[in-house]
Amino acid sequence: MPVWYIGFFIRESRMSMNVPKIVSMKSKEKIAMVTAYDYTSARIADEAGVDIILVGDSLGMVMQGLDSTIPVTLDEMIYHTKMVKRGVKNALVVADMPFMSYQADYVEAVKNAGRIMKETGCNAVKLEGGREFAVTISNIVAAGIPVMGHLGLTPQSINIFGAYSARGKSEQESKKMKEDAKYIQEAGVFSIVLEAVPVNLAKEITESLRVPTIGIGAGAETDGQVLVFHDLLGLFDDFKPKFVKRYAHLKKDAIGAMENYIKEVKDKKFPDKEHCYE
Ligand code: KIV
Numbered sequence: 001m002p003v004w005y006i007g008f009f010i011r012e013s014r015m016s017m018n019v020p021k022i023v024s025m026k027s028k029e030k031i032a033m034v035t036a037y038d039y040t041s042a043r044i045a046d047e048a049g050v051d052i053i054l055v056g057d058s059l060g061m062v063m064q065g066l067d068s069t070i071p072v073t074l075d076e077m078i079y080h081t082k083m084v085k086r087g088v089k090n091a092l093v094v095a096d097m098p099f100m101s102y103q104a105d106y107v108e109a110v111k112n113a114g115r116i117m118k119e120t121g122c123n124a125v126k127l128e129g130g131r132e133f134a135v136t137i138s139n140i141v142a143a144g145i146p147v148m149g150h151l152g153l154t155p156q157s158i159n160i161f162g163a164y165s166a167r168g169k170s171e172q173e174s175k176k177m178k179e180d181a182k183y184i185q186e187a188g189v190f191s192i193v194l195e196a197v198p199v200n201l202a203k204e205i206t207e208s209l210r211v212p213t214i215g216i217g218a219g220a221e222t223d224g225q226v227l228v229f230h231d232l233l234g235l236f237d238d239f240k241p242k243f244v245k246r247y248a249h250l251k252k253d254a255i256g257a258m259e260n261y262i263k264e265v266k267d268k269k270f271p272d273k274e275h276c277y278e
Contacts, residue, residue: 017051017092019124019146019190025051026212031191031224033094033214034232037063037080041229042087050091052214054126054226055081057096057156061238062230069155072098074112081120093122094148099156102127106136113140113147126193128154130180134187141188149189151177151205152218153196164241166196166217174201181205181213193226194218196243217243 025031033052036042037059045053059080060072074097081095095116102109113125124146127133137147152167161167168174178201181192191212194202199219206213206222215222227244230236234249264270 016090017123019092022051022092023190023211026210026223031212031214033224033226035059035226035228036084036087037229038083039087042084042093045229046088046091051224052226053084053088053091053093055084055093055095055122056126056228057098058228062228062236068158070099070158074098074101074115077101078116078119081116081122085121092124093120094124094126095120095122097125097127102133102136102140106139109136110139110143110145113145114143117145124148124190126150128156129184130176131183134183137184137187137189147189148214149181149184149192150195151180151184151192151197152194155195164196166198168197168201174198177201178205178208181209185209185211191223194222196241217241 022031031052032050033054034045034050035054035056035058036045037055042053055077057069057072057077059076060066060069063080064072064076066072077095077098081093085093097109097113097116101112109127116122116125125140126148127137127140128150130151137149140147153161153164154167155164158164168177177197184192189211191214192205192209194205194213194215196217197205197215197219199221202213202215202218203221212223214224214226216226228236231240231244232247234246235251235254237251240246261270
């Protein structure tokens with residue numbers, strides 16, 4: 001094998017993630033996705049090696065202290081995605097389209113998706129919903145903007161659902177979700193988030209699609225998993241959905257560190273010589 005070819009191969013394998021690579025991971029390698037909302041959290045996730053960083057509108061809850069994602073604006077999504085993008089070298093960056101940035105009509109949706117991509121440099125957008133958004137999805141994709149779908153518990157519809165509970169438990173809902181997955185796949189999504197969906201339904205949908213599914217509270221049979229950064233690291237404890245696994249307890253550690261700092265200030269132990277200019 002010529003040396004230039006080996007060099008090219010090594011460079012290729014180190015090149016950043018893109019949409020076709022994510023699609024090709026289906027059934028071969030599980031996709032690891034996590035949310036991030038700023039430069040520092042994006043650097044942590046990217047250096048750890050996640051495949052996809054989602055700038056989720058969940059930032060309304062974990063960053064802004066809101067009780068739903070409904071008030072999050074397009075300008076806020078753009079602001080956070082810009083910060084995230086600066087911290088990422090390898091992962092695919094996907095930005096959520098916030099509530100009412102794509103629901104009214106598809107022309108406005110294309111313009112708003114375009115603004116997100118053009119102003120932030122993200123690689124794709126995500127939007128919630130099934131067949132009713134198929135035309136919107138196909139028009140955004142036709143404009144050159146990859147779209148990730150989102151089915152199951154779609155938090156922007158909280159006022160229709162009434163509660164953040166699992167979806168697709170009834171025969172009727174499960175049938176609709178299976179059909180919706182097919183509709184949005186045909187419309188052109190490159191992957192679909194399945195949120196709070198029974199394990200068997202998520203498995204059935206995953207097996208029926210060409211594009212990968214990424215689950216959150218949808219069991220182990222999806223093609224990938226996503227968790228919210230602050231949940232994964234134990235930074236956010238206002239509430240804990242059943243599907244959240246905490247891989248660290250950073251809020252507890254942070255409070256401990258703050259308490260030490262406060263004590264050292266009060267006891268006049270900080271700053272010591274090491275932290276002063278001569
Ligand atoms: O907004 C978000 O963080 C999400 C994930 C939970 C999938 O949509």
